[in-house]
Amino acid sequence: MPSIAVFNQTGEQVKKLELSDAVYAVTPNMQAVYDVVYAQRASLRQGTHDTKNRTEVSGGGRKPWRQKGTGRARQGSIRAPQWRGGGIVFGPTPRSYAVKVNKKVVKVALKNLLTNRISNNNIVVVDKIELEDNKTKSLVQVLETFKTMDKKTIVITEEENFNLSLAGRNIPNVYVQTRNHLSVLDLINGEVYVMTEEVAKKYEEELQ
Numbered sequence: 001m002p003s004i005a006v007f008n009q010t011g012e013q014v015k016k017l018e019l020s021d022a023v024y025a026v027t028p029n030m031q032a033v034y035d036v037v038y039a040q041r042a043s044l045r046q047g048t049h050d051t052k053n054r055t056e057v058s059g060g061g062r063k064p065w066r067q068k069g070t071g072r073a074r075q076g077s078i079r080a081p082q083w084r085g086g087g088i089v090f091g092p093t094p095r096s097y098a099v100k101v102n103k104k105v106v107k108v109a110l111k112n113l114l115t116n117r118i119s120n121n122n123i124v125v126v127d128k129i130e131l132e133d134n135k136t137k138s139l140v141q142v143l144e145t146f147k148t149m150d151k152k153t154i155v156i157t158e159e160e161n162f163n164l165s166l167a168g169r170n171i172p173n174v175y176v177q178t179r180n181h182l183s184v185l186d187l188i189n190g191e192v193y194v195m196t197e198e199v200a201k202k203y204e205e206e207l208q
Helices: 030-043 103-119 136-145 162-168 184-188 197-207
Strands: 003-007 013-018 123-126 153-157 174-178 192-196
Touching: 030 103, 030 184, 103 123, 103 184, 103 192, 103 197, 123 197, 136 153, 136 162, 136 174, 153 162, 162 174, 192 197
Parallel strands: 003 123, 123 192, 153 174, 153 192
Antiparallel strands: 003 013
């Protein structure tokens, strides 16, 4: 059973937190992570691309010349695909790129990311993160305490914190978000997770 130190905002260790093997020490399964990231990236595509085929292009209602006797190839419309300005053959049409992924696979992917980060000492657990104001330097001081400013850092809280959100949105490579709003795609982009003790326990409850 893995354990992790719980710190306060000043960097002092306040206790040890025992974590579940079923969530923070699973067997690597990067295929699940790939499948979920692929599906989530696909869902970001709008799929609104469209081209006009020969029935949608304006014009071309009259036969350009008679069928026989001109010495030229027979033509039925100036909007046929072989004509300049004609319709497009097999062009893209509006479609959905959505890919179905089972909820169990999403849970497996989350477990893999948490296991990977904790095995590489890239999870920092804080008893609570509270800022007196919404100034950027207030959050920078907290992150510098844990030496995470030189890495892509995701600060995870259980409930939305107005001061924390405002303080973090102007810091490069720092993303502040609540646990429920973080996807696998968000988490895979973070090298270090700075989370509250409540978040660490909630992941444990929901992913077992």
